[in-house]
Amino acid sequence: MGRRALLLLLLSFLAPWATIALRPALRALGSLHLPTNPTSLPAVAKNYSVLYFQQKVDHFGFNTVKTFNQRYLVADKYWKKNGGSILFYTGNEGDIIWFCNNTGFMWDVAEELKAMLVFAEHRYYGESLPFGDNSFKDSRHLNFLTSEQALADFAELIKHLKRTIPGAENQPVIAIGGSYGGMLAAWFRMKYPHMVVGALAASAPIWQFEDLVPCGVFMKIVTTDFRKSGPHCSESIRRSWEAINRLSNTGSGLQWLTGALHLCSPLTSQDIQHLKDWISETWVNLAMVDYPYASNFLQPLPAWPIKVVCQYLKNPNVSDSLLLQNIFQALNVYYNYSGQVKCLNISETATSSLGTLGWSYQACTEVVMPFCTNGVDDMFEPHSWNLKELSDDCFQQWGVRPRPSWITTMYGGKNISSHTNIVFRRSFTMLPRLVLNSWA
Amino acid sequence: MGRRALLLLLLSFLAPWATIALRPALRALGSLHLPTNPTSLPAVAKNYSVLYFQQKVDHFGFNTVKTFNQRYLVADKYWKKNGGSILFYTGNEGDIIWFCNNTGFMWDVAEELKAMLVFAEHRYYGESLPFGDNSFKDSRHLNFLTSEQALADFAELIKHLKRTIPGAENQPVIAIGGSYGGMLAAWFRMKYPHMVVGALAASAPIWQFEDLVPCGVFMKIVTTDFRKSGPHCSESIRRSWEAINRLSNTGSGLQWLTGALHLCSPLTSQDIQHLKDWISETWVNLAMVDYPYASNFLQPLPAWPIKVVCQYLKNPNVSDSLLLQNIFQALNVYYNYSGQVKCLNISETATSSLGTLGWSYQACTEVVMPFCTNGVDDMFEPHSWNLKELSDDCFQQWGVRPRPSWITTMYGGKNISSHTNIVFRRSFTMLPRLVLNSWA
Numbered sequence: 001m002g003r004r005a006l007l008l009l010l011l012s013f014l015a016p017w018a019t020i021a022l023r024p025a026l027r028a029l030g031s032l033h034l035p036t037n038p039t040s041l042p043a044v045a046k047n048y049s050v051l052y053f054q055q056k057v058d059h060f061g062f063n064t065v066k067t068f069n070q071r072y073l074v075a076d077k078y079w080k081k082n083g084g085s086i087l088f089y090t091g092n093e094g095d096i097i098w099f100c101n102n103t104g105f106m107w108d109v110a111e112e113l114k115a116m117l118v119f120a121e122h123r124y125y126g127e128s129l130p131f132g133d134n135s136f137k138d139s140r141h142l143n144f145l146t147s148e149q150a151l152a153d154f155a156e157l158i159k160h161l162k163r164t165i166p167g168a169e170n171q172p173v174i175a176i177g178g179s180y181g182g183m184l185a186a187w188f189r190m191k192y193p194h195m196v197v198g199a200l201a202a203s204a205p206i207w208q209f210e211d212l213v214p215c216g217v218f219m220k221i222v223t224t225d226f227r228k229s230g231p232h233c234s235e236s237i238r239r240s241w242e243a244i245n246r247l248s249n250t251g252s253g254l255q256w257l258t259g260a261l262h263l264c265s266p267l268t269s270q271d272i273q274h275l276k277d278w279i280s281e282t283w284v285n286l287a288m289v290d291y292p293y294a295s296n297f298l299q300p301l302p303a304w305p306i307k308v309v310c311q312y313l314k315n316p317n318v319s320d321s322l323l324l325q326n327i328f329q330a331l332n333v334y335y336n337y338s339g340q341v342k343c344l345n346i347s348e349t350a351t352s353s354l355g356t357l358g359w360s361y362q363a364c365t366e367v368v369m370p371f372c373t374n375g376v377d378d379m380f381e382p383h384s385w386n387l388k389e390l391s392d393d394c395f396q397q398w399g400v401r402p403r404p405s406w407i408t409t410m411y412g413g414k415n416i417s418s419h420t421n422i423v424f425r426r427s428f429t430m431l432p433r434l435v436l437n438s439w440a
Numbered sequence: 441m442g443r444r445a446l447l448l449l450l451l452s453f454l455a456p457w458a459t460i461a462l463r464p465a466l467r468a469l470g471s472l473h474l475p476t477n478p479t480s481l482p483a484v485a486k487n488y489s490v491l492y493f494q495q496k497v498d499h500f501g502f503n504t505v506k507t508f509n510q511r512y513l514v515a516d517k518y519w520k521k522n523g524g525s526i527l528f529y530t531g532n533e534g535d536i537i538w539f540c541n542n543t544g545f546m547w548d549v550a551e552e553l554k555a556m557l558v559f560a561e562h563r564y565y566g567e568s569l570p571f572g573d574n575s576f577k578d579s580r581h582l583n584f585l586t587s588e589q590a591l592a593d594f595a596e597l598i599k600h601l602k603r604t605i606p607g608a609e610n611q612p613v614i615a616i617g618g619s620y621g622g623m624l625a626a627w628f629r630m631k632y633p634h635m636v637v638g639a640l641a642a643s644a645p646i647w648q649f650e651d652l653v654p655c656g657v658f659m660k661i662v663t664t665d666f667r668k669s670g671p672h673c674s675e676s677i678r679r680s681w682e683a684i685n686r687l688s689n690t691g692s693g694l695q696w697l698t699g700a701l702h703l704c705s706p707l708t709s710q711d712i713q714h715l716k717d718w719i720s721e722t723w724v725n726l727a728m729v730d731y732p733y734a735s736n737f738l739q740p741l742p743a744w745p746i747k748v749v750c751q752y753l754k755n756p757n758v759s760d761s762l763l764l765q766n767i768f769q770a771l772n773v774y775y776n777y778s779g780q781v782k783c784l785n786i787s788e789t790a791t792s793s794l795g796t797l798g799w800s801y802q803a804c805t806e807v808v809m810p811f812c813t814n815g816v817d818d819m820f821e822p823h824s825w826n827l828k829e830l831s832d833d834c835f836q837q838w839g840v841r842p843r844p845s846w847i848t849t850m851y852g853g854k855n856i857s858s859h860t861n862i863v864f865r866r867s868f869t870m871l872p873r874l875v876l877n878s879w880a
Binding site: 059060061062063065139140142143144146148149152155156159191192193194365399400401403405406409410412413415416418419420 | 499500501502503505579580582583584586588589592595596599631632633634805839840841843845846849850852853855856858859860
């Protein structure tokens with residue numbers, strides 16, 4: 001099967017490869033993150049202070065005394081020393097300012113909870129680089145990019161805030177995060193319950209490890225979103241892969257495809273797998289931002305974007321060329337809703353605020369999430385989960401090999417019943433504010 | 441004050457310096473451990489298998505793939521696949537076989553709980569050396585000697601046992617430990633509640649960090665043991681320090697002291713602080729093994745050994761020389777109860793089964809326990825807690841500096857109310873078996 005086998009399934013969570021050429025298997029566990037902005041476009045400019053806290057590069061060893069500056073944002077407009085609280089965003093794999101601007105939920109509840117909002121940047125992302133420009137140089141410099149180190153950063157930062165901000169010391173802190181950040185929020189409450197009274201974990205796939213859930217479940221859910229958003233929509237997508245394969249068999253077919261999809265660069269036969277990955281990832285992204293309101297998280301989009309997409313994908317039983325023209329119209333909803341885009345670039349699917357390199361490393365070490373597709377229960381090309389191949393690719397890219405069972409060992413897998421005050425939700429929008437009020 | 445200031449107070453927990461010359465400040469936080477043998481001397485030979493499990497040297501980083509063999513002992517004579525349980529000894533700072541032979545409580549309850557007994561050796565102690573003979577070479581090799589790594593070892597080992605021993609998979613595991621091992625047992629339940637249903641933590645000073653308790657409290661308790669064990673006993677000891685100082689002012693005094701205390705090597709004036717430390721540590725050790733029955737943990741001893749000691753210390757208002765002769769008689773109870781010892785060696789206070797070097801490093805990094813004495817509330821020479829000096833000594837000895845607040849950040853200090861099923865007890869003997877039965 002070789003590298004191809006891994007490609008598609010790894011796309012299951014969106015991978016912002018941006019312009020960086022990663023080995024295919026690596027971009028694909030991709031950067032998983034979710035949009036958490038419950039308000040409509042355009043986002044209101046948020047008012048916060050940008051601060052830095054000196055963190056130890058290694059909380060778990062004493063051989064290095066190196067430190068780095070962790071960036072964090074504080075918004076205290078509605079904060080009250082008396083009866084207030086602290087909402088602590090457990091930063092995930094990207095620039096914290098971007099997350100800050102896209103986590104409307106926290107801004108929405110700040111006044112009600114008299115809350116100070118704190119957004120802590122995850123090490124190795126944004127400006128919080130332990131070794132500056134050398135942070136991604138090799139496995140030695142990347143050695144401190146783990147969830148455990150990130151949680152320890154959060155703990156030290158909270159201690160610092162409580163120690164230095166008069167009135168903060170005895171206030172309840174609530175961890176909040178989405179996607180990987182949601183896992184971090186949940187894990188933070190599990191491991192540091194003395195630091196936070198509770199955690200809101202939105203879209204946090206804490207069971208997407210080992211065999212805790214079937215590897216195909218995520219792509220099946222994505223497919224369901226499309227199936228329910230328009231007649232024959234998922235079926236059209238399912239048919240499109242073979243259509244692409246057939247069209248790309250000839251030079252003229254490739255040329256035609258390039259034009260039909262309005263691609264910025266001419267396709268070669270070597271690009272076809274990449275093209276299909278990019279399209280798959282687009283559908284996954286759409287499923288993750290399929291909000292009932294217009295939004296602008298990964299891209300500017302209308303309300304219920306998949307419904308809009310599916311308007312172009314009503315008929316799977318057309319010629320290959322017509323099907324692909326329809327696919328283009330659908331892609332165009334995601335990439336060109338503003339109408340300003342001249343051509344589509346298959347090396348980009350989402351914002352560059354996400355940290356591609358860091359996430360690629362994390363997916364190669366701790367955050368090993370098995371994904372697979374079979375083309376039957378889902379609308380994607382079939383790909384099995386291949387740990388061996390991932391491991392070899394990781395070793396070639398980073399000089400490390402994944403430890404797929406470590407997260408379960410560390411955080412308990414499904415056996416988490418002894419923990420309290422962790423709320424898992426699909427997104428922040430559905431989160432009852434009552435819960436926060438009861439904790440704060 | 442210099443080095444002297446730290447000396448005595450650090451002795452608060454017994455320090456098995458053995459024959460290794462450590463910097464004074466370092467030996468002294470010493471190896472804290474407790475005797476857990478509730479049965480009388482001699483200990484029955486235990487029947488167990490010695491096994492090894494391959495552990496990662498670094499659970500928290502991916503740059504090294506090095507592994508080492510962790511030793512563990514298994515006794516399954518009374519274990520039942522149906523309705524049985526697993527008692528898991530969270531090994532502390534010494535040879536696991538020695539702890540195994542001195543943790544009678546586990547052997548006592550094995551049959552009742554149909555329990556498999558597992559004794560896991562702590563990394564960097566006994567045979568479980570991550571880098572073999574080089575393990576203590578420098579701070580780079582010692583970098584993986586932390587409580588967090590040890591807990592991760594335990595988690596991986598339990599997973600291994602459950603995976604490989606038919607019938608063990610769904611059985612409840614209970615963590616058990618004493619002293620530092622008691623802290624580990626408690627912390628293990630806090631951090632890995634999915635691994636163990638509960639923890640028995642005997643004599644586990646989890647609050648002996650930062651300012652969670654007054655630094656003098658431990659030595660005050662030791663003093664109380666002596667004060668209550670015989671009239672004027674603690675007062676005699678309190679007076680002895682100045683008596684030693686006066687006697688050691690002259691060459692003939694030193695010679696006399698050497699003879700009166702039956703020391704193996706002649707005292708010089710440079711040895712006097714060391715002599716007083718050694719005596720102090722002896723009293724501390726006695727307090728830790730002051731059982732109502734004869735026992736043999738640190739030394740062979742009679743029942744209520746402090747009462748026996750205090751029979752020689754009834755009169756503080758005697759001449760310096762008579763006081764010191766009495767002190768010798770008292771020391772002799774501890775060092776020569778068997779009557780076989782020809783002279784007393786002030787470089788030894790306890791068994792060599794304890795890992796001096798490893799504990800010295802741990803006391804210089806994570807396990808920073810402030811101790812102090814004032815000579816008023818306790819019977820020892822006054823010494824304040826001096827972190828700066830400890831830090832400098834640690835840096836000189838190991839090239840590392842302590843992080844005195846880390847343990848509290850990591851394990852919660854006094855804010856541990858969200859955890860369940862952790863029983864703290866003075867010793868195993870007082871532990872109601874009912875609790876274990878309710879968990880198992």
